[in-house]
Amino acid sequence: MSNLPPANASSLEYWESVCAGDCDVVAAVEHYLEVIEHADQSTSALLELTRESALTDAHAAQQRLAAGESPRPLEGVPFTAKGNIATTAGTTTAASQILTGYQSAFEATAVARLRRAGAILVGKTNLDEFGMGSSTENSSVQATRNPWQLDRVPGGSSGGAAALAAAHGWGFHLGSDTGGSIRQPAAFCGVTGLKPTYGRVSRYGLLSFASSLDQIGPLTRSADDAGVVLAAMAGHDAYDATTLVDPWRPNASSQPLRIGVPTQFFAAGVDDEVARAVRDAAAQLEADGCELVTVSLPYTEYANACYQVVSTAEVSSNLSRFDGVHYGQRGAAPDLGDLYANSRAQFGAEVRRRILLGTFVLSAGYHDAYYRRALRVRTLIREDFDAAFAGVDVLLGPTSPVAPFPLGDKIEDPLALYACDVLTVSANLAGVPALSLPCGLDVDGLPIGLQLHAARGDEGTLLRVASRYQELTDHHRQLAPSGGGQG
Amino acid sequence: MSTGSQDAANGAGVTVDERGVREIAALAQLPVQDSEIPALVRHFERMLEFVARLEEADRADAAPALHAPRAAADLRADVPTPRPMDRDRMAQNAPDWDAPFFVSPPVI
Numbered sequence: 073m074s075n076l077p078p079a080n081a082s083s084l085e086y087w088e089s090v091c092a093g094d095c096d097v098v099a100a101v102e103h104y105l106e107v108i109e110h111a112d113q114s115t116s117a118l119l120e121l122t123r124e125s126a127l128t129d130a131h132a133a134q135q136r137l138a139a140g141e142s143p144r145p146l147e148g149v150p151f152t153a154k155g156n157i158a159t160t161a162g163t164t165t166a167a168s169q170i171l172t173g174y175q176s177a178f179e180a181t182a183v184a185r186l187r188r189a190g191a192i193l194v195g196k197t198n199l200d201e202f203g204m205g206s207s208t209e210n211s212s213v214q215a216t217r218n219p220w221q222l223d224r225v226p227g228g229s230s231g232g233a234a235a236l237a238a239a240h241g242w243g244f245h246l247g248s249d250t251g252g253s254i255r256q257p258a259a260f261c262g263v264t265g266l267k268p269t270y271g272r273v274s275r276y277g278l279l280s281f282a283s284s285l286d287q288i289g290p291l292t293r294s295a296d297d298a299g300v301v302l303a304a305m306a307g308h309d310a311y312d313a314t315t316l317v318d319p320w321r322p323n324a325s326s327q328p329l330r331i332g333v334p335t336q337f338f339a340a341g342v343d344d345e346v347a348r349a350v351r352d353a354a355a356q357l358e359a360d361g362c363e364l365v366t367v368s369l370p371y372t373e374y375a376n377a378c379y380q381v382v383s384t385a386e387v388s389s390n391l392s393r394f395d396g397v398h399y400g401q402r403g404a405a406p407d408l409g410d411l412y413a414n415s416r417a418q419f420g421a422e423v424r425r426r427i428l429l430g431t432f433v434l435s436a437g438y439h440d441a442y443y444r445r446a447l448r449v450r451t452l453i454r455e456d457f458d459a460a461f462a463g464v465d466v467l468l469g470p471t472s473p474v475a476p477f478p479l480g481d482k483i484e485d486p487l488a489l490y491a492c493d494v495l496t497v498s499a500n501l502a503g504v505p506a507l508s509l510p511c512g513l514d515v516d517g518l519p520i521g522l523q524l525h526a527a528r529g530d531e532g533t534l535l536r537v538a539s540r541y542q543e544l545t546d547h548h549r550q551l552a553p554s555g556g557g558q559g
Numbered sequence: 560m561s562t563g564s565q566d567a568a569n570g571a572g573v574t575v576d577e578r579g580v581r582e583i584a585a586l587a588q589l590p591v592q593d594s595e596i597p598a599l600v601r602h603f604e605r606m607l608e609f610v611a612r613l614e615e616a617d618r619a620d621a622a623p624a625l626h627a628p629r630a631a632a633d634l635r636a637d638v639p640t641p642r643p644m645d646r647d648r649m650a651q652n653a654p655d656w657d658a659p660f661f662v663s664p665p666v667i
Contacts, residue, residue, distance in 0.1 A: 177648040284626045310635065311642075314626070374616040381610050388587060395588070397663050402654035408666045413590040424589055428599065429606055431587040432575065441573070442610065447623030449616045454624060487605055501624075 097148035101130035111239035125161035144190030158277035167211035180277025189304035197232030219552035227257030234261035252496025255508035259471035259521020270503035274309035282386035295538035323532035336372035337469025379497035381446035388430030471521030575603035
């Protein structure tokens with residue numbers, strides 16, 4: 073009864089084993105808790121385990137199956153939520169001192185829908201404070217390490233989620249992506265990471281960073297897993313007015329696809345080895361029948377500057393709610409003004425830098441020169457994508473210009489860290505779906521990520537291409553060496 | 560605001576000096592220590608130089624994109640819809656709670 077699947081099994085393969093009655097959900101979840109706890113010892117990927125509620129849910133799932141009920145789409149599949157996604161089990165701290173001990177009174181819509189689909193929450197993962205960073209070194213709790221090489225960063229801000237996905241199969245991991253925070257850590261850790269179309273997944277219960285850019289998405293072993301998880305949590309939500317009404321549909325067509333290769337995605341700054349691995353992946357898809365087309369997205373070079381203005385402006389507004397009055401840690405003060413200031417003094421250095429820049433670009437006299445201008449450039453970036461998708465089905469390029477770098481390498485130089493996001497921010501500004509999947513290892517044995525973009529609303533085509541690539545290759549099958557042991 | 564601004568209208572040559580950082584911090588209700596100021600001035604200098612390139616990309620006829628394009632639902636009816644929230648549980652996160660009030664230091 074408890075033939076546990078192999079450690080690198082995908083969530084779907086694990087689920088099939090559960091459905092076939094080969095694998096006991098309680099035994100599997102107990103084992104999964106052990107392996108991610110073991111992985112955490114070397115990577116510091118977890119903020120906490122939600123062991124008690126996980127085992128309660130596992131027993132309930134096993135009882136359903138024993139009673140002969142039909143398995144739900146994610147029956148018994150373990151998952152974690154990034155620490156900025158509200159769960160009623162455990163705490164929701166966004167890895168910020170100001171939210172130490174915060175226990176949400178409600179569950180994010182995405183989490184609630186996944187649990188209704190049978191998935192079992194097993195823990196909360198580490199992140200850069202409020203999602204602001206690209207290395208998970210900005211967490212106020214701990215820095216996470218890359219399980220491929222422990223002296224390297226896992227990327228960020230969903231670094232904890234990516235490290236666990238790299239360490240062991242079966243489960244999936246919810247992250248959030250404001251400028252690449254799912255895709256870049258997925259690339260650095262050799263796993264699949266999907267940022268859905270803006271509005272595809274409800275943001276209700278996601279602690280706001282930049283509301284016009286934020287999206288929740290999964291980090292998984294495979295593109296097929298990402299599709300199942302997306303199907304379970306996508307859809308309109310009365311608690312998030314920006315959610316899409318039209319449902320997402322898989323692309324079941326067998327028509328050959330046109331893949332656009334933007335010249336700007338291989339511009340200066342992209343490591344030669346990264347570019348070579350990504351071009352090799354494109355060649356494999358071409359050999360499989362896809363047509364490659366060179367395209368141009370001329371405003372790509374302005375995307376990161378645009379992102380810095382738009383995102384920090386929204387940070388300044390969103391994080392004004394943390395004032396020490398209604399929730400969070402309060403700084404001692406004799407009057408209300410000092411209370412605000414002393415409470416907000418608990419923000420980390422990077423969050424403070426972003427609040428300050430955002431306050432400046434929104435301030436009287438500078439609003440038009442910075443914020444309003446960035447919004448116009450955002451339109452031009454969006455039009456670049458619209459023009460490209462008039463002629464191709466997906467766009468292909470690297471996820472990150474560089475391989476995972478050593479811990480401490482860029483943390484003292486914020487602009488160097490921001491440069492890591494140069495290829496991922498455009499998708500958030502344009503609202504299009506994008507996905508990172510592993511396409512090989514560099515000479516140091518570190519993962520390289522291939523990024524695909526599709527038109528707004530077309531996750532179906534995005535996942536079709538990614539799934540086909542994973543049929544042709546086995547990069548997504550490889551676990552990181554500092555993993556959680558054998559399943 | 561004291562920013563050493565040369566041309567606030569288009570952002571060209573704008574710098575933020577020590578006094579400017581303090582004023583922005585006050586607007587943001589963020590305390591900054593004297594020791595932090597030089598690094599923040601340098602950070603503003605680098606960031607404003609970095610984002611100044613938006614000027615060359617800007618096109619006056621482009622409409623500002625306030626949000627991502629979407630096909631969202633119609634606006635809901637403007638009527639209260641109670642959410643199933645547990646008030647007591649929410650209050651547990653309050654730093655100081657004297658039901659049904661949040662307690663803060665005096666304003667005046």
